Amino acid sequence: MSLLKVTDLVVSYGGIEALKGISFEVEQGQIVTLIGANGAGKSTTLRTISGLVPPKDGRIYFEGRDITDLNTQKIVETGIAMVPEGRRVFANLTVLENLRIGAYLRKDKEAIEEDINYVYDLFPRLKERSWQLAGTLSGGEQQMLAVGRAVMTRPKLIMMDEPSLGLAPLVVKDIFKIIETLKGTGMTVLLIEQNANAALHACDYAYVMETGRITTSGTGEELLASEAIQEAYLGKTSKS
């Protein structure tokens, strides 16, 4: 049984169908990526899974349980965390508070302290800046904080919306290293990326989205080898 299963998901905003019936699965312990151009519906997919946007049709199952009609708070409780697009750290809270607010629903005080130390081990830069307001961090540090904050919810599935957006290439490399580290700890990752090259190299399985539909899927290697994908998303021109 897969950890997350989405079937025939339809979402519309003001009469326009952003998702036109997509189905996909995320296996336990894998990195799965959704790639595609702007407006393909990738963010909408994540926002719908986390309950921020109500679907018009279709079902979402997490660990076999139907979570389609749960509210965001309940969905977080089931073990789905999101690293939102643009990082969205709480700029007026300190780094430490941002981590603590990730553990908002948890009551296990000692484990929370352990997890804070765990995140600080993962991102030593955050530890140095523990008392700084998150708004004063650099973009890369904010991204680390957003990931750390999501880890603090102790999720089974962590969804990331464009974590590399607007970051320097070196920092992007770090972010992908972190994603692999998370996978190493047994976490499942659902990743959205415009940086298709990096995403396809990192993932176990990938889905390609175009204007609200999933058009292709396959393992990272399969898609990297596909000429159509290379042409459309990896900026390589086909040989004539």
Next chain:
Amino acid sequence: MFDTLLPYLLAGVSVGGQYALIAVGYTLVYGILRLINFAHGDIFTAAGFFMVYLVASVPLPLAIPLVIILTVVLGFVVERVAYKPLRSAPRMSIMISAIGVSYLLQNLMWYVTGGLAKQYPVLPGLSQTIQIGSATTKLVTIVTPILTIALVVALVMLINHTKIGMAMRAVSVDFETSQLMGIKINNVISVTFIIGSAMAAIGSLLYFTNYTAVTPTVGAMPGLKAFVAAVFGGIGSIPGAMIGALIIGICENLIKAAGWTAFSDAFTFALLIVVLLFRPTGLFGEKTTDKV
């Protein structure tokens, strides 16, 4: 010179403290919802009437906590009925809803009271006369600033050092991401209305010790001045609201001391215009540290 000014200064600090307790409600709600809660002055008035009607049937020591509880319930219900359904509506809609609530409450109070001013009961401790230097005043003059500062300090501690306070700060910048942390934003918003209403109720106990006639529109002027104080202090800032309110209270009374009583209200609103023109974020307005 000082002896002549002292009673005015004392009155200024006292009425300033009362404005501050109302101003906190404006600034808290604005900080979270970006809403000017126009009904807040009427909730203050309602607290006055609760007291008038409660002392008729229950002893005073019981009436005081009941006034606070009823006011809190009123503030909570107003938010749930008139603001919550408009959570994702444009901000203008919720503001118009607030104006509607304000008129609704005023008219309900006209209906219930028949439009006649009601006499506020004497609170024995607060009305006691005391002597400070050369000035004779009521005990409330001393109690108000002390109580105001204590409550504001407690509130600032709550916001900066507790879990619910952290949630309030998070919700104030980003509803959606707060939800992704598992925060129930509606509960957090209710808490801000509860705190604001409780402060207004305490403010009413102090205010009506000096101004004992309660009418359905009696809250309009202190409400407006508290709003100006909140803007002057930097709306969204709790210490700012308190300092703004104290400054306005003192200035108004110094103007009265100078013999220009008729202009004391005009001063407050002239101050609003000057602040909006030259320092729209007020004394302690929000600093933005956002990095994109």
